Amino acid sequence: MLGIHGAYWVWPLAATVVWTATLLGLLLWWIIDDHHKTYMIGEATVVFISDVGAAHRGLFIPGTALTFIFYTITLFTERWLRHLRRIPGVLHKKERWADIVAVAFGTVGGLALLLLSIFNAFDYSTAHWILTAVFVVCVAISAVCQTLEVMWLERDHVERKHLRRNAIWKICIVSVAIAFAIVFGVTYGICSGGNDNVAPTKKCNGVQSLAAATEWFIAFIYDVYLFTFILDLWPATKTYGHKFNPELIEADRKNMLKGRLTPPEPAHIAPNHFNGDSLREGQVGMRQV
Secondary structure: OHHHHOOOOHHHHHHHHHHHHHHHHHHHHHHHHOOOOOOOOOOOOOOOHHHHHHHOHHHHHHHHHHHHHHHHHHHHHHHHHHHHOOOOOOOOHHHHHHHHHHHHHHHHHHHHHHHHHHOOOOOOHHHHHHHHHHHHHHHHHHHHHHHHHHHHHHHHOOOOHHHHHHHHHHHHHHHHHHHHHHHHHHHHHHOOOOOOOOOOOHHHHHHHHHHHHHHHHHHHHHHHHHHHHHHHHHHHHHOOOOOOOHHHHHHHHOOOOOOOEEOOOOOOOOHHHOOHHHOOOOOOOOEEO
8 A cells, every 4th residue: 555655656657758749749739730830920930839739739728737736736736745744854944945936836837737728829829929028027027936945845854865956956957947938938028029921130030949949948957857856755655654643753853754664563572671660551653664
């Protein structure tokens, strides 16, 4: 049963697989079936994900919906497992609040991802790009808070080496994503507001193509970020217990939850040395193997 109940990493895995399948499906659909065409006269040589998604809503909407569902479940699962001490838990208020903010903004960002696919770039251009901005900003804030939380946890749980590894991964991913988001914002803004019924100039075609390529790259970086939650939740496969227990907090403070925890074997008590005070009703024991 431990293997079943500890497999919480399936939620971020599902989010990663679905988002990867959605992106690859749209990209290959545009390249192979649509012969990398532009859907509107004013588009550049490289089209935005939003344009391909608007042309193939049958894939884009279900893909974003499932990603939103699995991503949101992942965020709440991570928060709950830290509360239960199934994975290294927070020991300070700043870590708890960072996690709460990450969950809140991540959920809003995921919802914006779903809504931007519904309000597509062709029929609801203004609403679509506003929702796109909300998605990018909210997920960025969530990712920064997640990164800070793991960095602080690594300082509190010095023996948990995976926290340092996860923190480094998240720092690299978030830094690259923010850098390319700035590039996207600048390149998109240079030639924005043009007439969709007029072909872009050679300069704007190059700039818009760069912006579109950057958008695709950022989308795949988000995929890698989703994968890091698998590393966050994996330690739950090695811990025992499904209820909040104060003794787990103390064990967590002492970095004693790094192995598989199993119910203790019955203690052997010699008949001549029986002491009734040594048995406390409701006491929970653990042994580490």
